[in-house]
Amino acid sequence: MPVSTLGARRQVLHTMLGLSIAAMSGLFAPTTWAAEDYPARPIRLVVPYAAGGGPDIQARKLGEVLGKELGQPVVIENKVGAGGMLAAEYMGQQRADGYTLLLGSSTHIAQKLLQPAARFDPATFTHISRIGVSPAVLIVRSDSPYRTVGELVAAARRMPGTLNYASGGIGSAAHIAGAAFVSAANVEALHIPYKGSVDIVPALIKGDAQFAFPVAGTAMPQINNGKVRALVVTSAARNVMLPQVQTLNEALGRTDLVLDSWSGIWAPANLPRPLVMRLHAAILKALMDPGLRRFYAESGSLIDPSPTPEDFSRLIIEETAKTRQVIDKNHITLE
Numbered sequence: 630m631p632v633s634t635l636g637a638r639r640q641v642l643h644t645m646l647g648l649s650i651a652a653m654s655g656l657f658a659p660t661t662w663a664a665e666d667y668p669a670r671p672i673r674l675v676v677p678y679a680a681g682g683g684p685d686i687q688a689r690k691l692g693e694v695l696g697k698e699l700g701q702p703v704v705i706e707n708k709v710g711a712g713g714m715l716a717a718e719y720m721g722q723q724r725a726d727g728y729t730l731l732l733g734s735s736t737h738i739a740q741k742l743l744q745p746a747a748r749f750d751p752a753t754f755t756h757i758s759r760i761g762v763s764p765a766v767l768i769v770r771s772d773s774p775y776r777t778v779g780e781l782v783a784a785a786r787r788m789p790g791t792l793n794y795a796s797g798g799i800g801s802a803a804h805i806a807g808a809a810f811v812s813a814a815n816v817e818a819l820h821i822p823y824k825g826s827v828d829i830v831p832a833l834i835k836g837d838a839q840f841a842f843p844v845a846g847t848a849m850p851q852i853n854n855g856k857v858r859a860l861v862v863t864s865a866a867r868n869v870m871l872p873q874v875q876t877l878n879e880a881l882g883r884t885d886l887v888l889d890s891w892s893g894i895w896a897p898a899n900l901p902r903p904l905v906m907r908l909h910a911a912i913l914k915a916l917m918d919p920g921l922r923r924f925y926a927e928s929g930s931l932i933d934p935s936p937t938p939e940d941f942s943r944l945i946i947e948e949t950a951k952t953r954q955v956i957d958k959n960h961i962t963l964e
Contacts, residue, residue: 669701672696672699677732682827684892698914714744727907730895742952761925773839776858794820794838799820
């Protein structure tokens with residue numbers, strides 16, 4: 630056989646052998662989404678609330694316990710602004726590899742309904758599990774003359790349009806609860822949106838607003854330290870941490886004013902199923918931690934995880950319909 634022909638044949642064999650080795654290496658190489666290899670580095674949990682506020686502190690406590698379950702640190706990354714939209718839009722730009730998660734909430738549903746062109750959609754995120762449920766709490770400054778809802782409503786009717794209520798932004802949980810209250814009580818009050826929920830109590834203390842409906846996680850520390858007074862909660866039943874405080878339904882003689890907020894863990898769209906189930910299982914175990922459950926309860930919140938990711942997806946569909954009704958009924962707009 631000529632040397633040139635033999636050399637050519639050897640070259641072909643070498644090439645084929647190299648391709649075979651490469652192909653087999655690909656078969657046995659660990660994939661970036663294999664559940665048994667995940668997580669291999671710290672995970673970021675994007676929180677759309679300012680550092681130091683009630684929801685942020687809850688997220689940090691959750692991150693500590695969840696990190697132990699996953700074997701990697703869960704690092705909190707605060708992205709505040711536009712009523713949670715900045716964090717959600719940021720999440721929509723991340724890789725679906727399980728290393729960036731979002732603390733999603735009912736507020737994100739409201740924001741999408743108010744701004745359909747927003748560059749995120751709660752329906753298309755990967756839904757891992759709901760974490761907890763929290764009512765809003767109607768609060769006033771501790772030295773406020775209003776000691777009951779009846780007194781607050783009477784003042785609002787005597788002075789139409791002169792009382793202000795604060796929120797963490799247009800479409801926030803505090804805004805929707807406040808608007809629903811104003812409409813149900815048939816009074817006029819001016820909504821003052823701030824950049825975040827941590828601004829609510831300072832607004833009350835300075836007298837820039839007379840009342841507000843922050844979620845319990847934000848309100849409870851301020852109630853406990855005596856800076857504000859609680860008048861009602863927006864849950865279906867009285868809160869165990871505020872047993873003497875009426876529900877909004879009790880105070881107004883209604884049955885349709887249950888305005889609970891909820892939070893949960895979302896990931897970018899199309900997160901591989903093995904990672905979804907790995908995260909869901911870790912979250913369920915983390916939420917069984919007695920210390921975490923006690924902390925949430927003391928914050929006025931109820932830990933209530935989704936049995937399956939599909940249950941969380943169904944909840945989001947139901948909550949979207951419910952929130953749309955509240956927005957339409959109370960004529961909430963961005964203007």
